[in-house]
Amino acid sequence: MRTRAKIGVVLSAVVVSVTAAAVVLGATPADAATGGSGPYPADYETSAGLPDHTIYRPQALPAQRLPIFVWGNGGCAANGTGQVNFLREISSHGFLAIASGAPNGSGSTTSPMLTRSIDWAVAENSRPGSKYYGRLDTTKIAVGGWSCGGLEAYAVSHDARVTTTTIFSSGLLNDADDYQLRRLTKPIAYFIGGPSDIAYPNAVDDWGKLPAGLPAFMGNLNVGHGGTYDQPNGGEFGRVAVLYLTWRLKGDTTAGANFVGAACGLCRSQWQVQQKNLTLDDGTPVTPPVTPSSSPSGGANPACSAVYAVQDQWPGGFVANVTVTAGSTALTGWQVALGLPSGATITSLWNAVPGDAATVTNQSYNGRLTAGQSTTFGFQGTGNGSGATVTCAAR
Numbered sequence: 001m002r003t004r005a006k007i008g009v010v011l012s013a014v015v016v017s018v019t020a021a022a023v024v025l026g027a028t029p030a031d032a033a034t035g036g037s038g039p040y041p042a043d044y045e046t047s048a049g050l051p052d053h054t055i056y057r058p059q060a061l062p063a064q065r066l067p068i069f070v071w072g073n074g075g076c077a078a079n080g081t082g083q084v085n086f087l088r089e090i091s092s093h094g095f096l097a098i099a100s101g102a103p104n105g106s107g108s109t110t111s112p113m114l115t116r117s118i119d120w121a122v123a124e125n126s127r128p129g130s131k132y133y134g135r136l137d138t139t140k141i142a143v144g145g146w147s148c149g150g151l152e153a154y155a156v157s158h159d160a161r162v163t164t165t166t167i168f169s170s171g172l173l174n175d176a177d178d179y180q181l182r183r184l185t186k187p188i189a190y191f192i193g194g195p196s197d198i199a200y201p202n203a204v205d206d207w208g209k210l211p212a213g214l215p216a217f218m219g220n221l222n223v224g225h226g227g228t229y230d231q232p233n234g235g236e237f238g239r240v241a242v243l244y245l246t247w248r249l250k251g252d253t254t255a256g257a258n259f260v261g262a263a264c265g266l267c268r269s270q271w272q273v274q275q276k277n278l279t280l281d282d283g284t285p286v287t288p289p290v291t292p293s294s295s296p297s298g299g300a301n302p303a304c305s306a307v308y309a310v311q312d313q314w315p316g317g318f319v320a321n322v323t324v325t326a327g328s329t330a331l332t333g334w335q336v337a338l339g340l341p342s343g344a345t346i347t348s349l350w351n352a353v354p355g356d357a358a359t360v361t362n363q364s365y366n367g368r369l370t371a372g373q374s375t376t377f378g379f380q381g382t383g384n385g386s387g388a389t390v391t392c393a394a395r
Contacts (some may be wrong), residue, residue, distance in 0.1 A: 006157060029258060034059050034094020036084075037233045044081065044088065047143070050120040052113065054080025054099045055089035061131070066096040067140035067249035070117040072149025074229075076105040076173050083146065086241070088232030093242045095249070096121060096136055100152070111155035114143055118161055140249040142166060144241075144315055146227065147199065154180045164248040169201025169225050187215040189244050189259070191237055194222035195303060195312050195319050195380065196271070201350060208351035208366065208376050213277055216257045217244075220272040221314070225236065240266065241250055255281045272311050274321070302327045303394035304369075306336050310385040311378070318344075318385030321378040322352075324362075326369035333367040333395040334378075338362050344383035350378035362395065 021258040031118040034041035047055060057066070070092060073082045078101035087097045098117040100109040118141060150170025157165040157180070165188045172180065188210070192203045205217070210216050221228075221236055228235025236354045240258075245264075247256035258265030260278045267273045287317030305325050312319045324334050338358045340346070352360040362366075366375040 015159045023079045027107070032181060035090075035233070036089045038089070038092030038094065040092050040094055041242060042088045042091035044084070044103065045122075047120070049124070050098070050116065051079065052102055052105070053120070054087075054103050055116055056099070057086045057095040058091060058094065058155070061135050062094055064094060064198070065135055066132075067137045067142070067245070069095050069097045069142045069144065069249075070114045070120070070121075071246060072109060072111070072143075072145025072152035073101060074116055074146040076152065077101065077108045078105040078109045079103075080105060083229040085232060086229040086238045087132035089233040089238040090245065091243055093246060095245060096132070100149075105366065109149070109152065112153055113116070114145075114156045114172065114363045115159065118143075118156075118159065120358070122207045134246060137249075139163070142245055142249055144168060145170065146229065146258040147225065150199075157186070157188070161202055164188065166191065166241065166244065167203065167206075167229055169197050169199045169203075171199050171200065178333060182205055182211060183210050184211055184214055187217075187248060189216070189248075190218040191227075191240060192220045193224045193227055194220045194315075196222065196224045196315075198225050201348065201380075204378050205350045207274065208378070212373055214372075215278050216276040218274040219259075219266055221270060222272075222312070238273075256280050266328070274311075288362040299347075302392070304331055304334050304392040306390040306392035308373070308388050308390045313385055316379065317347075317382050319380050320385050320388065321376055321379065322390055323374050323376050324369070325374040326371055328371055330371055331367065331369045331394050334362050334369070335393050335395045337388035337391045337393075339391075341384055341387045344381050344385060346379045346381045349379040350377060351375070352379075 004134055034043045035043045042056055042061055043059050044054050044056045047122045071087060072080060080099040080101040081103045087099055091097045100113040107245060110296055119134055122138045124130045124132040125138050140163055141161050143153045143162050144166030147166040147170050150167045153165055153167060164186055167190045169192055190203055192200055209217055228237045243258050246252045260280050267288060304327055307323045308320060310318055310320050322336060353363060355361050369375060
């Protein structure tokens with residue numbers, strides 16, 4: 001259930017105001033300084049073959065082939081330098097990054113512009129005489145975007161050439177668009193600005209509807225919807241994006257250890273982390289880092305179990321997630337009884353339906369679980385979320 005019907009209008013208004021300022025203040029290509037903290041100082045350029053895009057590349061191309069990252073801007077604004085610090089940082093670590101929109105451009109972007117970025121990069125890699133001839137790794141392509149740009153990334157994530165998707169402070173606006181989640185087959189990562197991020201409820205809703213077995217990561221950093229893109233080298237979002245792309249597009253498992261396992265690097269930081277089906281590509285499954293607050297119910301062979309975890313707590317409120325797992329037999333529906341601490345109340349609920357008293361039941365799309373399969377629901381509440389109990393039963 002989508003919890004904020006007007007999110008699309010608000011996202012566009014918030015981010016367009018930021019990118020509009022960038023149109024006035026941003027550097028022209030001739031004035032743009034190389035930068036980034038990586039080993040390959042990066043700059044941006046344009047191409048006659050892709051005039052409505054901005055191409056970020058290491059100033060001196062390294063010997064190793066460059067994986068490709070295509071990007072949709074916040075507000076779907078056609079300003080390819082709107083997130084210049086962030087994208088230049090990524091490129092400086094040995095990636096070709098392509099943003100929709102010309103440098104300091106105006107107007108709006110569309111999801112087909114991301115597809116054109118991929119088409120152009122693949123063609124340039126095969127074109128004799130191109131500076132990119134044989135220099136790009138067209139088997140490793142990531143698509144990503146911030147806010148409205150994240151919706152564009154979703155729209156093209158089913159492209160067979162895309163090997164991973166990254167969603168920054170974004171989430172589908174309508175349940176009618178959930179088919180985009182069902183067709184996902186490649187790993188996905190969410191980087192969200194915490195409960196104060198206007199996209200947070202929609203991102204959490206998407207997380208709960210991902211296909212079973214899909215490798216997925218969600219990190220929440222409590223910075224709100226604006227992220228850290230304008231900070232030097234893209235700030236914390238830039239650092240984490242580089243780590244994720246280095247893992248997924250370059251196979252660096254040291255970088256991957258920041259995302260995988262109960263003791264992952266981001267698990268021990270200010271990020272709030274959730275994981276699904278993640279491995280370091282060695283075939284070893286990893287258990288998500290959750291803090292159980294209840295034992296499986298129903299005797300020695302329960303029909304289902306529930307595990308409760310507080311994702312975020314602040315003075316006067318909290319966000320919690322509950323993972324429901326089927327027992328040794330399949331379920332056609334489930335019900336969870338919630339024992340909230342004294343004074344705590346639920347103000348919003350996603351991926352579940354409120355029932356009688358302190359109970360919730362499955363939505364239509366997440367009630368059927370095969371043996372051992374899990375799903376999640378979450379809620380925001382007032383008061384202190386610590387110490388709640390949860391009990392699951394089949395229905």
